[in-house]
Amino acid sequence: MEKKNGNTSLITSNQLRWFYYLVPVAALIIPFVANEYLLWIVNAILVYTLVTVGFNIIIGNLGQLAFANTAFFGIGAYTSAILMVYGGVPYTLSILMSAIVGGLAGFLASVTALRGIRLYYLAIITLAFGELMRWVYLHGDDVTKGSDGLRIPDDIFFLGIPLDSEVPKFFVFLLLAVLLVKATSNLMRSRIGRAIVAIRENEATTASLGIHTARYIVLAFVWSGSVVGVAGAMFAVLTERVLPEAFGLTEVIIHFGMVLVGGTGSIVGSVIGAITLTTLPEYFRQFPGMDELFFGIIIVLVLLFLPKGIVSLLWRISPAFKERYYRD
Amino acid sequence: MEPLLKVQGLSVNFSGLKALSDVTFDSFAGEVRAVIGPNGAGKTTLFNAISGYVPSTAGQIFFKGEPLHGLAPHDISVKGVRRTFQTGGLFPEMSALENVLAGLHVQIESGFFGIVLGLAEAREAEREGILRAKRLLDLMDLGAAAEQPVKDLSGGQQRMVEIVRTLATEPPLLLLDEPVVGLSPPMRDRMMDIIRRLAGEEGIGIMLIEHVIDLVMSGSDTIVVLSSGELIAEGTPEEVRQNREVLEAYLGHA
Numbered sequence A: 001m002e003k004k005n006g007n008t009s010l011i012t013s014n015q016l017r018w019f020y021y022l023v024p025v026a027a028l029i030i031p032f033v034a035n036e037y038l039l040w041i042v043n044a045i046l047v048y049t050l051v052t053v054g055f056n057i058i059i060g061n062l063g064q065l066a067f068a069n070t071a072f073f074g075i076g077a078y079t080s081a082i083l084m085v086y087g088g089v090p091y092t093l094s095i096l097m098s099a100i101v102g103g104l105a106g107f108l109a110s111v112t113a114l115r116g117i118r119l120y121y122l123a124i125i126t127l128a129f130g131e132l133m134r135w136v137y138l139h140g141d142d143v144t145k146g147s148d149g150l151r152i153p154d155d156i157f158f159l160g161i162p163l164d165s166e167v168p169k170f171f172v173f174l175l176l177a178v179l180l181v182k183a184t185s186n187l188m189r190s191r192i193g194r195a196i197v198a199i200r201e202n203e204a205t206t207a208s209l210g211i212h213t214a215r216y217i218v219l220a221f222v223w224s225g226s227v228v229g230v231a232g233a234m235f236a237v238l239t240e241r242v243l244p245e246a247f248g249l250t251e252v253i254i255h256f257g258m259v260l261v262g263g264t265g266s267i268v269g270s271v272i273g274a275i276t277l278t279t280l281p282e283y284f285r286q287f288p289g290m291d292e293l294f295f296g297i298i299i300v301l302v303l304l305f306l307p308k309g310i311v312s313l314l315w316r317i318s319p320a321f322k323e324r325y326y327r328d
Numbered sequence B: 001m002e003p004l005l006k007v008q009g010l011s012v013n014f015s016g017l018k019a020l021s022d023v024t025f026d027s028f029a030g031e032v033r034a035v036i037g038p039n040g041a042g043k044t045t046l047f048n049a050i051s052g053y054v055p056s057t058a059g060q061i062f063f064k065g066e067p068l069h070g071l072a073p074h075d076i077s078v079k080g081v082r083r084t085f086q087t088g089g090l091f092p093e094m095s096a097l098e099n100v101l102a103g104l105h106v107q108i109e110s111g112f113f114g115i116v117l118g119l120a121e122a123r124e125a126e127r128e129g130i131l132r133a134k135r136l137l138d139l140m141d142l143g144a145a146a147e148q149p150v151k152d153l154s155g156g157q158q159r160m161v162e163i164v165r166t167l168a169t170e171p172p173l174l175l176l177d178e179p180v181v182g183l184s185p186p187m188r189d190r191m192m193d194i195i196r197r198l199a200g201e202e203g204i205g206i207m208l209i210e211h212v213i214d215l216v217m218s219g220s221d222t223i224v225v226l227s228s229g230e231l232i233a234e235g236t237p238e239e240v241r242q243n244r245e246v247l248e249a250y251l252g253h254a
């Protein structure tokens, strides 16, 4: 290990790696100290962690203004719910299907970006795609049960474990979140992740390095769609009823807020964003009528004082917290 | 000697504007070939056409006997023709090391599943890439700047990083668009030195666009002169220096 270039920080990147591994291990005690309600919030955080990690790949790493991720989330939720309700498909398998269908939705969204539709055009098209999906849920009565939502069965199992309370859900969600966050982190710190960021930085010159830019734009969208699709499958089980309202424009703002408040292009930031914008609004619920106001205020304050997100506070503690696009 | 690059009757039009008309020349391995000409002469357009960034209107381009025209920029790069850009070629938020690693992309042989699952093979391929990138940066005295975002580096360091990034895969042909612009005179000499060494010792074919006539005269083997999109002269520095047409079209303005 070399420690040159005046990096006299308190924390080395090696120590930090162990810290990252310890976080999920330490989290294992949560079910033993938290009540059902708190545990429900923690489970929601795990779901939103994956939503934000997936969304951040598009916004932060690839740098595209595509807002289809909330739609991927809904597609993942409905895929699992429909398979379980009508097909009696085991939950484990429906999670996989949500990943695949979410990835397909990601592929579809990438086609718009590939065809040179960018910036506000990409933004509006992807937002419209989300609204279109919501219309499908609302009007697909026979299957989706419209605005009543689709109630998922009571007897859901994950590899034989009944998911009948928050505790078993917590362990399953933690496992899924850890696996997908780690896989995404591996991806972003490899030649693939570098190609994706290079496209954000300068798409034209990226090609001059022999990088097939279209391939990596598609890959970013498909991976993002799969991760968020799995989050959707978790969300279906968390809320026990899949409703069209859960995937509307307000949710797009919440998800986008999580990305920005945590920090764009940062996995640690994604986790922070998910925690912040899940817990604080939950806390503000005791002030009915004011909660949306508080939500807006948090986003404005963070972006005003920490334009790079809350994760930038960690960078002040140690530059080792800055994520790099390689692993040493 | 078999030419590395053959450009035959190359023309590029931009909605009526003839940026290049009927340009023909060969370029060889181990040769430093300068492309000179007044502003707007079509020098960058020539590089853009060779590297696939603008479509040609007429003519053909062959690299090692294989046609390049019609190929996408990334395919041409993979074939071994790599270039730098007149401005803004780097990835500003990425560190010098990450920029060079991106340059090594096609040589780091780690597959999708190996990367996602963190398999040993993939990690080994990445590690080799990192070692190579660090070695290259050290070689150019950029080791200390490796971890910094390139936007925080000096203009000279940035130029160097872009050249290292482009060179990383040891391409047989290198197109450098004004590589010494904005460098201090000592840095400039150093860069020209490196360019001469790459051609002389590594046998790389180098084409470079340059405005400073002294550097061109002392640093290149062959000079191609463009004026209003036409190739008006080609030859050794002495030959070009004595060419009347060149004196009128270009040196007179300098």
Ligand SMILES: Nc1ncnc2c1ncn2[C@@H]1O[C@H](COP(=O)(O)OP(=O)(O)OP(=O)(O)O)[C@@H](O)[C@H]1O
Binding pocket: B014, B017, B019, B037, B038, B039, B040, B041, B042, B043, B044, B045, B046, B054, B086
């Ligand atoms: N993509 C393009 N679309 C339209 N016109 C272009 C394009 N690229 C270049 N041109 C025009 O073609 C001509 C040649 O430009 P080019 O950039 O090749 O000149 P140059 O010799 O590199 O000049 P300089 O020394 O200023 O870099 C100019 O008139 C320029 O405006």
Ligand SMILES: [Mg+2]
Binding pocket: B043, B044, B045, B086
């Ligand atoms: Mg130019």
